[in-house]
Each structure stands twice: as structure tokens, then as C-alpha cells.
Amino acid sequence: MTHLLSATPEPAAPRPASPPTFAVISGKQVRQALGGREKELVELVEATYRLHGAGDSVNPPSYFLRFADRPSSRIIALPASLGGTTQVDGLKWISSFPDNVRAGLPRASAVLILNDHDTGYPFACLESSVISATRTAASAALAADWLSRTRTRPRRVGFFGTGLIARYIHTFLAGTGWTFDTIGLHDLSADSTEGFRGYLRQAGATGQVTVHDSAEDLIRSSDLVVFATIAGRPHVTAPGWFEHNPLVLHVSLRDLAPEILLGAANFVDDVDHCLQADTSPHLVEQRTGNRDFLNGTLCDVMLGRAAPPHDQPVVFSPFGLGVLDLAVGKYVYDQVARAGELRLIDDFFHDLRRYG
Template sequence: MTQVPSFAVVSGQQVAGVLHGREKQVVEVVEAAYRLHGEGRTVNPDSYFLRFPDRPSSRIIALPASVGAPVDVHGVKWISSFPENVAAGLPRASAVLILNDTATGYPMACLESSIISAARTAASAALAATTLAAARAVTPRRAGFVGTGLIARYVHTYLAAAGLSFDEVGVFDLDRGHAGGFAAYLGRAGAGPVRIHDDAASLIAASDLVVLATVAGEPHIHDPGLLAHNPLVLHVSLRDLSPEIILSSCNILDDVEHCMKAGTSPHLAEQRTGGRSFVDGTLYDVLEGRVAPPAGRPVVFSPFGLGVLDLAVARYVLDEVSASGDLMTVPGFFHELKRHG
């Protein structure tokens, strides 16, 4: 007989407890989800944006998705981005994620998801960095971070866990204080020599691995000559680079259709050219050996951020918390369970 699942709530503290120190496992979960997606065993509809006429910089986004076996889960991430939070000392993003039971469709868990979102973003970036570097046979020695918030911190953690170390790390942020805070964190994390740059251009010129993790709504890096030394660029924030830079680079995306919307840099390049011939492939293509990014051109990885990755990581977290015996269920959450009373 089909049973209604219990409904659980997983706190941010529990999420962090599961994910801390398990960066390699999370990268494996994310890679497996990318492979399922590449094999057509996921459903990842368009994201839905709730915007506010009186607060144009803020938005709340719904990312529905479904991941097939062996993950076997469905759900939606509901994530807000309110950049004004930063000035008040709060993280820009907050999120929850609902997982639905496969057999009944009933919601079975609500998880705090800002940590899950940051972890899957960082795991995706680390997977791309190691995969693309190996495909190019080039080991990055100088890293640079444009944007120094929570995502930058997570990306650095995951890059280090993936075995990447650097002779120097550069940081730049429009807020010098934020750059200084991130530089201090990097020092505590043993990142090696850290240099605070006065602008993004000097940082890019000094880096062969560039992490763009800003809240930019439109391109602010315009000159293709800045990438003449052929760096690997993890374009996490998606809207930093001009169409000219995109068109002069080797472009690897996580999902072509999803990246070509919402004013992303690849979307602007598509609008400029009327086509997608500048896209060289997806990360799945590189993982499968179908695409080999060259060492003699800049390589830009632009991940839209797929909901299937969030669901895969959330399922991992839920299973780990359940196995520990610490899963908090809500008795009586589902009440009307008889059709006729």
C-alpha cells in the first residue's frame, strides 16, 4: 500500500554539518548529476524569476527540476538575491529547497538551501577547473577572484579540496573592505601569497585561473586583450564579460539552452551574432572526451546553475541526515488524507 511520506525539515546547521569536509564527495555528486543530465535522464525546465518594480536589483528565482535514478528525486529551489543585504552585513542570497517523493509526489523535506546552492556552485566550478585544465594539459598556478563574497569563499574551498594550489592568489572587489576581508580569510586558509588588486583588469592579467563571482547585471569586462595570455575563466556570475570577449574565447557551458537567456554574456553574444557557433561544447562533452578545449585560446566556463545539481546535493544531504538518526520530522504535517472525510 502506498504510504504518505513524513515531512522533514533540515536546518542550515545540519546541511553545513553534512557538507563540511566532504567537498570531494559533493564534487562526485555534482559530476554524476551532470552526467545524468547529459544522458537525458533529468528534467530541468526554465527558471522562473520574480522581480520587483520598486527594487530592480532584487529577485527571487524558482528552479524546478527532476533527477532520474539512482538519485530519483524531484523538487524546486526557491532562492532570493537581494544585493542590498550586503550593506547590512547579511549574505546576498537566501534559499529553501523542497524535495518531493517519487511515488506519491508529496513534499517530503524542506532544506535550508543557501549552503546547498553555494556548495553545488563551488563543486561545479571545481569540477570544471580540474576537467578543463586536464583537457588543456595546463596547470593553473596563479588564481584571481573578482568578487569576494560567500560564493568566492566556497569556490576557493572546493578548488583547494580538488587539489589545486597556487603560487599567488589575487582578489578584487568594488568594496576594498570586502576584498581585505577575503584576503584575510585566504591567509587563514593557507592560500599562500595574497595580493589585493585595484581593478579587475590588473587581476586578470596576473592570473591564469580567473573566478568571476560578482553580482554584476551587465558586462563590466570588455577588452578581449585582457585574456591574451589564454587564462581559464570560471564565469560563475554569468554577466561579467562583454560579447567581444565571449566571441574571442573557447566557450564551455553547462547547458546551452539555459545559458542563452536572461541577459547572460553568452546570451548577449548570441543576440550580437544571431547564432551559437561560438559555443564549443558543454562540460559533459569535455567529461566524455568529445570536446578538447585548446591551451592556445582563453577558455570561459559559463554555468547557468542547473536545478538538477541542487536536487542531487540536497538528496545527498537528506540521506546523510536520515542515516545519522537526526532527521527532524513534523508530525501531522499532512492532515486531510481521506477523500471523503
């Protein structure tokens, strides 16, 4: 008699996996893959916010590496996993060293690691300062669009901080159809302001450009205010400056005093992420003991669950989600791969045989 176990077919042996590859994608390649695609990238960021809002992502809290001997500097780890059709995991490792600016270097530098969904093997390392700036600017442009759909569309924009992030945000606003009658600039660095003016001339920006010596003048003369500074604590404290109810893209997160947020309608990208690390919204929560001052997330607005009012300033405070970096990074990887320009590192993974 045939033994019972012998009648059970043996499970098929797993198919041998293809040897994993590892690519390095330079900043130049990243810029080439992203340049001139503002509308497409804003749509990608919107789709990623919707995936995140639907729970098809994992976005743990960011980890801040700080230094006793360099208190103004930090390096941040943003792990994340994105579902949908992207199906990728990874980590952004981004440093912020403000003293770099005095040496003529950008404040921030970053890399992005992409991991394969099925095996966990990292398959690419991308220069990520451009990716980070791109996803930040695309998020800001998306918020400006959605948060102004039920209000008068701003015609006067003011940039408080005129560095790289401000430049990217203007590029994404212009690239998604925004035009302005006036463009106001305010920065503690005259060189930075002049550099931004040069960028505007080169980009063919329309509208009268005005440099404001006073922060109050900039804010009062702008219907759309973009905060893109390196401030570590609130430095704008007068609610009266916002009595004309502007739309505020509070990208740098720590510029506005709690009093201003308490007199405004507040939207964030993710509640738990934004209310940490002494951001301005976090300071409000610490003061009030609750989160009642929040009107919702940007995804809530897109889904019709919340709407910005007409009779208050509207403030968008995005913490910056790692899933956005993954989405943009995978987009870059796919663009470079399709062009046949991946720079693979031969034998990056050396010992792939389990028993040698």
C-alpha cells in the same frame, strides 16, 4: 455455467501507502552534512552532469520573479527532476536582494523542497543557501579540473569578487587538490576583500596573496580567473586583458562583454539554460544571431566530444542547474536521516483520507 467475468481474478488491492512525513533541515545541519566532503561532492556533481547529459533528468527553464519597486532584486524558481539512483523531484526557491549586503546580510537566501518520486508528496524543506553555494563551487572545481587536463594546469588564481561564492569556490579547489603560487583578489568592497584574506589565513591557504586595485592587473596576473560578482551587465570589455589565454570560471555570468567571448573558447553547463536572461553568452547570441561561438558543454568535454584549445582563453559559463541542487539536497537529506537527526513535523499532512 460460470460467468466468464467471474473466472478472471480480481486485481489485487493496492497496498496501503505509509503516511508521508515532512522534515525541516536547518542550515546548521546542511553545513554539518557537507563540511569536508569536497571530493565526494565534486564526484556527485560530475555524476549528475552525466545523468543530465544522458537525458535522465527534467530541468525546465528557471522562472524569474521581478519587482517594479525593487528592480535590482529577484526571486528565482528552479524546478527539476533527477533520475538515476537518486530518483527525486523538487524546487529551489532562491532570492537575490543585493541591498542586503549594505545591511550586513548575505545577498542570497534560499530553500529547497524535495518531492517523493512515487507519490509527489514533499518530504523535506532544506535551508538551501549553503546547498546552492556548494553545488556552484563543486561545479566550478569540476570545470577547472576537466578544462585544464589538456592545458597547463594554472598556478596563479585570481578572484574577481570576494564574497561567499568566491570563498566556497576556493574551498572546493583546495579540497580537491589545487594549490597556487599566487592568489589575487579584486573587489569594489575593501571590507569584502579583507574578509576573504582573513578566510585564506584561517584556511591555511598557500601562495602569496595580492589585492589588486585594477581589474586589468588581476586578470593579466592570473592563469585561472574566477568571476563571482553581482554584476547585472558586462563591465569587463577589453579582450586584450585575456591575451595570455587564461582559464576563466565565469560563474556570475554577466561580467564579460560579447567581444571577449567571441575571442575565446566557450563552454557552458547547458546550452538552452545559459543562453537566456541576458547572460553574457545570451548577449553574444543576440548580437550574432547564432550559437556558433559555443564549443560545447562541460559534459561534452567529459565524454571526449569537445576539448579546450591551447591558443585561446577558455571560458566556462555555468547557468546553474536545478538538478544539481536536487542531487546535493538529497545527499544532505540522506546524511541527516542516517544520523537519526531528521526533525519531522508531526501532522504536517493533515487530511490524508480521501473521503474523510
